[in-house]
Amino acid sequence: MSTYLCFTIPQQGNLNPMLAIVQELVARGERAICYLTEPFRQPIEETGASFRGYQSHLNSGPDMTTQNAGSSSNGARFLQFSEMLFEDCQQLLPMVLKDMEGQEPDGIIYGQSAPWGRMLAKILHVPGILIRTTYATNEQFHLFPDVITQSSLPEEAEALAQRRASLNAHVRQLCMDYAIEPFDFLHIFSLAEPLTLMMLPRAFQYAGETFDSRFQFVGPCILPRHDATPFPLERLHNQSVLYISLGTTFNNRPDFYNECFRAFADFPSLVVLSIGKHVRLEDLDPVPENFLVHAVVPQLDVLAHTSIFLTHGGMNSTMEAFSFGVPLIVVPQTIEQTHTARRVEELGLGMALDAEHMHAETLREAVNTVVHHPDIRLRVKHMQDTIANAGGVQAAVHLILNHMRTHHTVNA
Numbered sequence: 001m002s003t004y005l006c007f008t009i010p011q012q013g014n015l016n017p018m019l020a021i022v023q024e025l026v027a028r029g030e031r032a033i034c035y036l037t038e039p040f041r042q043p044i045e046e047t048g049a050s051f052r053g054y055q056s057h058l059n060s061g062p063d064m065t066t067q068n069a070g071s072s073s074n075g076a077r078f079l080q081f082s083e084m085l086f087e088d089c090q091q092l093l094p095m096v097l098k099d100m101e102g103q104e105p106d107g108i109i110y111g112q113s114a115p116w117g118r119m120l121a122k123i124l125h126v127p128g129i130l131i132r133t134t135y136a137t138n139e140q141f142h143l144f145p146d147v148i149t150q151s152s153l154p155e156e157a158e159a160l161a162q163r164r165a166s167l168n169a170h171v172r173q174l175c176m177d178y179a180i181e182p183f184d185f186l187h188i189f190s191l192a193e194p195l196t197l198m199m200l201p202r203a204f205q206y207a208g209e210t211f212d213s214r215f216q217f218v219g220p221c222i223l224p225r226h227d228a229t230p231f232p233l234e235r236l237h238n239q240s241v242l243y244i245s246l247g248t249t250f251n252n253r254p255d256f257y258n259e260c261f262r263a264f265a266d267f268p269s270l271v272v273l274s275i276g277k278h279v280r281l282e283d284l285d286p287v288p289e290n291f292l293v294h295a296v297v298p299q300l301d302v303l304a305h306t307s308i309f310l311t312h313g314g315m316n317s318t319m320e321a322f323s324f325g326v327p328l329i330v331v332p333q334t335i336e337q338t339h340t341a342r343r344v345e346e347l348g349l350g351m352a353l354d355a356e357h358m359h360a361e362t363l364r365e366a367v368n369t370v371v372h373h374p375d376i377r378l379r380v381k382h383m384q385d386t387i388a389n390a391g392g393v394q395a396a397v398h399l400i401l402n403h404m405r406t407h408h409t410v411n412a
Contacts (some may be wrong), residue, residue, distance in 0.1 A: 001029055001030060001031055002031065002106035002107065002376055002404055003030075003031045003032075003105045003106050003379050004022075004025065004030065004031070004032045004033070004106065004107050004108065004109050004222070005033050005052065005105045005108045005109070005117075005120065006018060006022055006033065006034040006035070006049065006108075006109045006110070006116040007034075007035055007092075007108070007109075007110040007111065007116060007117040007120075007385055008033050008086075008111035008113070008131075009056070009085075009111065009113045010036055010037040010039070010040060010056050010057055010058055011113075011166055011247070011248075011249065012248050012315045013109045013133065013248065013299075013314055013315070014112075014113060014114075014133055015036070015040060015111075016222075016223060016316055017045060017131055017133055017199045017220065017221040017222075017316070018034075018109065018111060018131055018224075019044065019047055019132070019195075019223045020032065020221040020222060020392075020393045021109065021221050021297060021396050021397060021400070022044075022047045022048075022049050022224035022395050023035040023047035023048065023049075023108075023223060024394070024396075024397045025377045025397055026047055026048035026049060026381060027048070027384070028397065028401070029145075030046070030050035030063050030269055031050075032048075032049070032050070032052045032109075033049065033052060033105075033323070034051055034052065034067075035052045035053075035054060035096065036051045036052075036053070036056075037053060037248045038053050038062035038243075038365070039055065039243065041053065042386075046330055049221075052099065054091060054092060054095060055091075056087075056088055056265070057084040057087040057398070058088065059087050060080075061223060063394050064300075066399060067104075075156075076156060076159055077081065077166070078158055078186070079163055079186070079360065080310075081304070081362075082167060082185055082186055082188075083163075083167055083401055085099070085113065085114075085115060085185070085188075086167060086170065086174075086185060088116065089115060089116045089119065089174065089254060089358060091179065092116045093119060093120065093123070093174070094380070095361070096116075096120055096258075097120075097123070097124075097280065097320070098145060098357055100124070101206060104124070104126070105124065105126055106126060106127075106246065106322065106404060107121075107126050107127045107128070107250070107400075107404055107407075108110070108120055108121040108126055108127070108128050108129065108130060108341055109129045109131065109133050109392060109400070110128065110129070110130060110131070110136065110316075111130075111132075111133065112130065112132045112133065112189060112296050113133065113234070114187065115185065115188045115191075117130075118130070118188075118191065118193075119124070119174075119175070119178065119180060119269070121193075122178075122180040122181070123178050123179075123180055124254050125196070127193075127195070127404065127407045128193045129193060129196075129197065129403065130191070130192065130193040130195070130196045130197065131197050131199065132187075132196060132197065132198050132199060133199045133315050134199075134200075134314065134315045135200070135205055135206055135211060135336070136192070136198060136205060136211055136215050136334050136370060137189060137190045138205075138207070138210060140192075140207035140210045141187055141205075141206040141210075141285065143205045143335075143336060143339065147280055151212075156343075157320065162334075163167065164186060164193070167185055167186075168182075168184055168185055168186075171183070171184075171185045190358065191216055193214065194399075195213055195214065195216065195397065195399060195400070195403045196215050196216065197218055197221075197396050197400075198213050198215055198217040198218065198219075199217055199218070199219065199220050199221060199315065199316075199319065199382075200217065200219060200315060200319055200392045201217050201386045201387050202217035202221045202390075203383070203386050204319075204343060204348075204383070205217065206343065215363070216395075216396075216399050217390060217394075218318070218390050218391050218392060218395040218396045218399070219387045219390030219392050220320060220323060220387060220389065220392060221389075221392050221397075222300070222319075222320060222392065222393070223393075224300065224404070225256060226390075229294070229296050229298060231294060231298055231302075232292065232303075233298070233302075234292075235270065235292065235300055236270065236272070236302065236305040237305070239269070239270055239305075240269040240307045240311065240340045241269065241270050241271075241272055241302070241305045241306045241307055241343055242264065242267065242269050242270070242271045242272070242306070242307065242308050242367065243271075243272045243274075243298075243302050243303065243308070243309045243310070243326075244260055244271065244272065244273045244274070244309075244310040244311075245273075245274035245297070245299070245309075245310075245311060245312070245316060245317065246274075246276065246312040246331070246333060247276075247311075247314045247333075250296065250312060250333035250334060251274075251278060251312070251333075252276070252278040252279060253277070253279070254275075254279050254284055255358075255381065256331070256346070256355075257275055257279065257293075258284055258285045259290065259358055259359060259360050259363060260273060260360075261284070261285050261286075261288055262285075262360035262365060262368075262378045263286065263360035263361070263363035263364045263367075264288070264291070264343070264363070264364070265288035265291075265366075266290075267367075269290070269292060269307070270290055270292065271288075271290055271291045271292070272291075272294075272302055272306075273288060273291055273292070273294075274291045274294060274295070274297045274299075275293060275294070276295060276296075276332075277295050278293075279296075281293060286389075291392070295319065299317070299320065300320060300324075303320055303321055303323075303326055304322040304324055304380050306321075306326045307326070307371075308326065308327055308328075308329065308367055308370055308371065309326045309327070309328050310331065310366075311327045311328055311329070311330055312331060312332060312333045312334075313328070313330035313331070313332045313333075313337035313340040313341050313344070314337060314340075315336070315340065316328075317343070318340055318389065321347045322339055322349070322378045322380060322384055322387055323384060323388075324384070325377075325381050325384040326345050326380065327349060327350045327355060327370050327376050327377055327380045327402070328349060328350035328351075329350055329351045329352075329353045329357060329363075329366045329367065329370060330344050330351070330353065331348065331353050331355045332352070332355055333355060341353075347379065348376060348379045349376065349383060350370060350376060350380075351366050351369060351370060354357065365369070369390035369405050373387065
């Protein structure tokens, strides 16, 4: 039995694929210890893994539930996010090392936004296995092409450059303290491990054919979620469903939800709308009779009945939709989601809309276009087959166990 330390950030979209992998590892007799914040204790322990809690600085940062938090540019917000990640690094490194006194993990599995996983793998001299829930980056494709300089307001560029230099100076000192090689903290999304598990098929990755064998495109690792949230699933049976959701993070958009009411009040379909936990139902316009509006919905169960998904384009939601053969209309809220919206259109898997100019008429036209475009549904069916063939959780765990056996053989 091998022991794995598992790290990600306290965000559901980053955690879900790791939970699926951890559950399968435990089912095969392996041991996993997951470090995260207290709200995630239950889903982690339900996989059979051990939970270790800490207070994340990401939870005490600025409100990140809207696309434009305050007046900050994307560059300023990305740098602030990186600074909070570094604060978590400073906290977690000594905490985990103290926990591990007298014992030694066999490997570390970490998400792309948890650089302390990479650092601990080097400090402890064990294999680091990276889970990427979004696109990989190389010379042909850059997910965040120096967002600090390209998206910064002119008057803040110099101040951001100084903050970036200060952050990297602190990173270098921390790396020196632990005798590991320093790195540019803002380049964490460009890093790879000898085993980097991609939560999307190669066919959906930009320039997918240019990525080497370190990148294993296993596709989405989906954990069946037994959500106790009350939801009338029986109303979805035997009818067409339009599902609308902006995900769990950037969803504070009452204006968008009201436009959806106006767009689809007379739509010949049931409309399921997830508004998240940041918008109160009483603050919205009257709900049309053909709408089911909930703060949280059991997404996998709803997708099983969905004809079209109007989505923010988060990678988990995108892959889950394609796994059920559902075409997309993407209303991106972040840089990454803008890439996904463009990719969906390039591959003919749906449509992309501009989140800043969203009107009822635009929404209706997009849905009607997808409804009456049979080629889109055929291409989505092909992507569904591609995802199934990528292997998902079973392929990911097989690769992890083989990687660990190879490492032990080489170092025996």
